Amino acid sequence: VTETGPAAERSLATVLRFANLIAEVTGNVVPETRHELLREILSRRCRAAGFIEPGSYVEALIRGDLATEWDILVALITIKESYFFRAPQQYEALRKELLPRLVRSRAASRHLRIWSAACARGEEPATLAMVLAEESALAGWDWSILATDIDEEALSVARRGLYGERSVAQVPPALLERYFHPRGKLFELDSQLRARIDYRTLNLAHPPYATPFREYDLILLRNLLIYFSRPLQVKVVAEMRRILAPKGIVFLGASETLWPIQDELEPVDLGSCFCYRRRRVTTTGELSRAQIREAERQLALAASTPAEVKASRGHREGTEATPVAVPRPAGPLPLPATVSPPVGIQERLLAAARDLAANRVEEAAREIEQALAADPAEPAAHALEGFLHDLSARTEEAVSCYRAALYLDPALYQVRLLLADCLLRLGQRERAEHQYREVLASLDSGRERALLVFGVLPLLDRERALKRCHQALDRTGR
Numbered sequence: 361v362t363e364t365g366p367a368a369e370r371s372l373a374t375v376l377r378f379a380n381l382i383a384e385v386t387g388n389v390v391p392e393t394r395h396e397l398l399r400e401i402l403s404r405r406c407r408a409a410g411f412i413e414p415g416s417y418v419e420a421l422i423r424g425d426l427a428t429e430w431d432i433l434v435a436l437i438t439i440k441e442s443y444f445f446r447a448p449q450q451y452e453a454l455r456k457e458l459l460p461r462l463v464r465s466r467a468a469s470r471h472l473r474i475w476s477a478a479c480a481r482g483e484e485p486a487t488l489a490m491v492l493a494e495e496s497a498l499a500g501w502d503w504s505i506l507a508t509d510i511d512e513e514a515l516s517v518a519r520r521g522l523y524g525e526r527s528v529a530q531v532p533p534a535l536l537e538r539y540f541h542p543r544g545k546l547f548e549l550d551s552q553l554r555a556r557i558d559y560r561t562l563n564l565a566h567p568p569y570a571t572p573f574r575e576y577d578l579i580l581l582r583n584l585l586i587y588f589s590r591p592l593q594v595k596v597v598a599e600m601r602r603i604l605a606p607k608g609i610v611f612l613g614a615s616e617t618l619w620p621i622q623d624e625l626e627p628v629d630l631g632s633c634f635c636y637r638r639r640r641v642t643t644t645g646e647l648s649r650a651q652i653r654e655a656e657r658q659l660a661l662a663a664s665t666p667a668e669v670k671a672s673r674g675h676r677e678g679t680e681a682t683p684v685a686v687p688r689p690a691g692p693l694p695l696p697a698t699v700s701p702p703v704g705i706q707e708r709l710l711a712a713a714r715d716l717a718a719n720r721v722e723e724a725a726r727e728i729e730q731a732l733a734a735d736p737a738e739p740a741a742h743a744l745e746g747f748l749h750d751l752s753a754r755t756e757e758a759v760s761c762y763r764a765a766l767y768l769d770p771a772l773y774q775v776r777l778l779l780a781d782c783l784l785r786l787g788q789r790e791r792a793e794h795q796y797r798e799v800l801a802s803l804d805s806g807r808e809r810a811l812l813v814f815g816v817l818p819l820l821d822r823e824r825a826l827k828r829c830h831q832a833l834d835r836t837g838r
C-alpha cells in the first residue's frame with residue numbers, strides 16, 4: 361500500500377506511524393486492539409484539518425505544523441474513566457492511617473500539598489478535597505490540591521465542576537448533600553471546595569515536571585502508568601520520587617504495582633490496599649546489585665554444569681538467599697531446594713529474567729514465549745510469564761499464569777506469594793489469605809522450593825517471605 365490514493369487511508373504503515381507519534385508526544389501506547397479506532401480517528405482528523413491523505417496529516421503533525429490539533433487528538437485517544445471515591449479503600453486508608461501521619465509530619469508548617477496527577481475530569485481531586493475538608497485536624501491548615509491532566513478539555517469540565525449521577529454514585533449521601541448543589545440532573549461541586557484545587561495542564565510523558573511547589577506530601581498517580589511504555593514508567597516514577605516529600609506517599613490505581621519496575625519507592629501494605637513511600641535503608645528483601653551479580657554468576661555456572669552444583673539453603677546465613685542450582689530430580693524433591701528447568705530452556709528463561717530485571721519487557725516476552733512453546737509444562741516459564749504481566753499491571757493475567765506455574769509445581773513459595781499479593785490487589789481478600797497461609801504451611805514444612813531463574817529478580821527470600829505472610833495476615837486480622 362502506498363501513501364497516495366484512497367488505499368493510503370487503510371495504510372498500516374501510516375497508522376503505525378501515527379501510533380508511534382502519539383506514544384512519543386503523549387506517552388500513551390495505543391495497543392493493537394485499538395488500531396482500528398486509531399485508523400478512524402486518523403481519517404476523521406485528517407479530513408477535518410483539510411488534508412486529503414492521512415500520511416500528509418501525520419507528516420504535518422510531526423513537523424509541528426498542527427499544534428492545536430493535539431488538544432483534539434489527546435481528548436480522542438486518552439481514556440478518561442474515573443468517578444468519585446474510585447477505590448474507596450484508598451481514601452479510607454488515607455483518612456484513618458495516612459492523614460494522621462502527614463498531619464504529624466507537617467505540624468510545624470501546617471500546610472499540606474497534594475497532587476492528583478492525571479486527574480481526568482476532576483473526580484479524583486474533588487474526592488480528595490472532600491476527604492481533607494472533613495478532617496478536623498486540618499481545620500485552619502493551608503492545604504491545596506494540584507490537579508493536572510494532559511487533556512485540556514477534561515480540565516475545563518473539571519473547572520466547571522458539574523457531574524452526572526453515575527460519577528457521584530459512590531459519594532456518601534452526607535457528603536453529597538454537603539458538597540454538591542443539584543443542577544437539574546447534574547450535581548455541582550461546591551465552589552469553596554473547587555477553590556482549593558488548582559487545575560493545570562501537564563503532560564507527564566516528558567519529565568522533569570514544572571510543578572508549582574517543589575515537593576508534595578501525597579501524590580495520586582492512579583490508572584495512568586498502564587498506558588505508558590516500561591521505560592517511560594521508570595522515568596515517571598523516578599520523577600515522582602524526586603517530587604515526593606521525604607515522608608510523602610504515592611497511591612497508584614488499586615490493581616497497579618510499582619515493584620519491581622524500580623526500587624526507589626517501596627510499597628507499604630495498608631491491609632486493604634498499598635501505597636508507596638521513598639525507600640528506606642536496605643532492610644527489605646530485595647537483592648542488592650552485588651547480590652544480583654552474584655546470582656547471575658551462579659546462574660551462568662548452573663547453565664553450563666547444573667549437576668555439579670549442590671543445593672545448600674542456609675549456607676549463606678546472614679546474607680540474602682542467593683539461589684544455588686541443582687539438577688532436576690526424576691521424582692519429587694526430598695529437600696527444599698532451588699529448581700532449574702532443563703538447560704536450553706533454562707538459558708532462555710534466564711535471559712528472560714535478566715531482561716525483566718533490566719526492564720526489557722519485549723525481549724523478555726519473546727524469550728518466555730519460545731520457552732513455553734518448547735516446554736508448555738515448564739513451571740518457570742509460566743511463573744515468568746506471570747511476572748511479566750504483573751510488571752505491566754495486568755494483574756488478572758498474572759494470576760492465571762502464577763496458578764499455572766503452581767499447578768505444575770505447588771512448592772514454589774515465591775510464585776505463591778506473588779499470587780497472594782496479586783489477589784490482594786484485586787480485592788480478593790479471602791483467596792489471598794488462603795494463599796498466604798499456604799506459603800506459611802509450605803515454609804513450615806520445609807518443602808518449599810525456589811525457582812532458579814527468579815534469582816536475578818528482586819524476590820523475597822524465605823525469611824522475608826515468612827515476614828510478609830505474617831504481616832499480610834495480621835493486617836487482615838487472621
Ligand SMILES: C[S@@+](CC[C@H](N)C(=O)[O-])C[C@H]1O[C@@H](n2cnc3c(N)ncnc32)[C@H](O)[C@@H]1O
Pocket residue numbers: 386387388438439440441442443446477478479480481484508509510511514562563564565581582583584587613
Ligand atoms: C483512566 S484516567 C485516570 C483518572 C484518575 N486518575 C483515576 O484513577 O480515576 C487516565 C487519565 O490520564 C490522562 N493522561 C493520559 N496521558 C497523560 C499524560 N501524558 N500526562 C498526563 N495525563 C495523561 C488521561 O487524559 C486521563 O484523564
